Amino acid sequence: MPAEYSSKTQSETAAQEILRCDPVDIDTLVGAGLPFEYRSGVRYFDLNDLYNLGMYSGRSNTQPELAFRMLFRFASRPVERLLSEQTWDFRVLLECPECDGSAPWRFEAPDIDRFGGRLADVTEPRPSARTAEYTATVTTTGARSPLVAPALRQLTQDYLEAGYRWQMIPPAMQADYELVHRLGATSCIAASLFLAERFRAAGYRAEAKRGWFCGVLGGALDLPHACVEVEDEDGVYKTVDIAKAQLAARLSQDTRDFQELCIGSVYNKAIPSTAPGDAPLAHHDCGSALPVHVRADIQVKR
Template identity: 35%
Template sequence: MTGVMNTELSVDGMYLIPPEHHVPDTDRATAAQLLGCDDRTIDALVNGGLTVRDDRFDGRDLFNLGLHSGTGATVPEQAFAFSLRWMRGSANALLSPRTLAFTLTTECACADTVLAVPRPDRYGGTVTPPPAHDVVRASAVTATIRTEGRAVPLRSPALRGLVEEFAGLGVRWVKLPDALREDESLVTSRRVATCESASRYLARRCRDAGYAATTRIGWIVGMLDLVHAWVEVTDDDGETKIVDPVFSLFAARVPGANPLLTDPSVALRTNRLVPTALSVGGRVARHGCDLPVTVRINPVKE
């Protein structure tokens, strides 16, 4: 929609991709479509500080600007509202067992391709066929997986306090260059994070408080970006529990989201988490070229 000027769009307070990582990959017409605005608004954004090179923009800047614009009219906002609609589900919908067909493939034939395998068995689920290793040398991994959610009290007052502290920072989830995705310093210095950096930050805060904590990466069923990260921490009752700092940020933006997703007293593992054996810093795919990796996780009728 390019015929109506949207005066609510502003670069004020926005984190812009640093110049050394800026990639001018999006033209003006596409930028206007993504933001639901006209040329005058694009000019106003540029005058306000939006980075432009040869009349082209970094698509990550546009995505972040649209997602946090508050207009409800941008493509990123609408895409997120659609992909996160499941957060409005009941506790049963978040926790009940799900059977899924999982496929991870690379679009190349590199001899050195290494892929992580799903490990829902780490959380009481199942995977068929059972994996012999945590990673395999192959260009494709297929499996039938069964996941199950769990919601349990977070017993430690200190851990609950750390979850509340993170929620109170006012952090925004943003798209970042690969070189910055795990930079936890941006959480406090710029109040922006990816799931990787937020998880690293919270896991470190838990360890600083004397609790055994690590990060975990895997996939989340039904998200735009399927690769996800979260925190595993050992509570006062000796049980290792899941805390997902980014899910709470997302849920806070979804009207009608289930309160379990933002309750700091609850350690929630949704039935949409598919873990690997890897922590943040690991890669679900390693291969020798830049061709993309595709993940498909589809429900199986039972």
């Protein structure tokens, strides 16, 4: 991670657990340039650096490799499962660090009516200090609606073939999509902002939108998510989930149907929000300059 976006919070012991390695391996990585900070005689590392190292290590036993293989098991199954209705218990905890007192919250809620979904049992965050909660029952569904405009399909394919490597990147850095791409990397937010710009330059209405990716390790893994919403030449708004198509191709050889679904269609594991791709999901009007932490817990409703 570039220094301005790096947060070295993981101890050397944690790094060994994430990478499934020993102290000698950590010394080798540090010698090769892995950034760290000394605090009280202990080396600390950036979590994103560690996850990206693990994911591309080829060792097959690191935490990132195991987690992402489990995450994308669904992508090699029949995609019809992703087109049916699915209901979720949706709970988001909002935390304002260094809060300056009780104040209203602004939360970019699920925005699913346009794609055949619906909300029920909504509880909005009330004015409070430090923490608040949003809950709802969210029903999603899927629909096949592949891109039909040749220009849109070509721009999408050009991006997929450009050689950018998907990486875990802090959301604030993802919004700086020019920096991300200069580094040869990509992520869901950076890719969506970049592709939306290309679609608009080609004459189409397009916007990157943030949201949530559901059903990930039983709700234990909270991944930032974004996609592009674009008005196709048939007058229908389509979603291009470019990063999920990239990740599926990277992690499994048997995901072509899912990759195609990502190029225009909607599926029941994605919940769009009202937030633009480069905007935060929540804000607290208390006056604190620090961003609100947004932690989602999204479970299948049984």
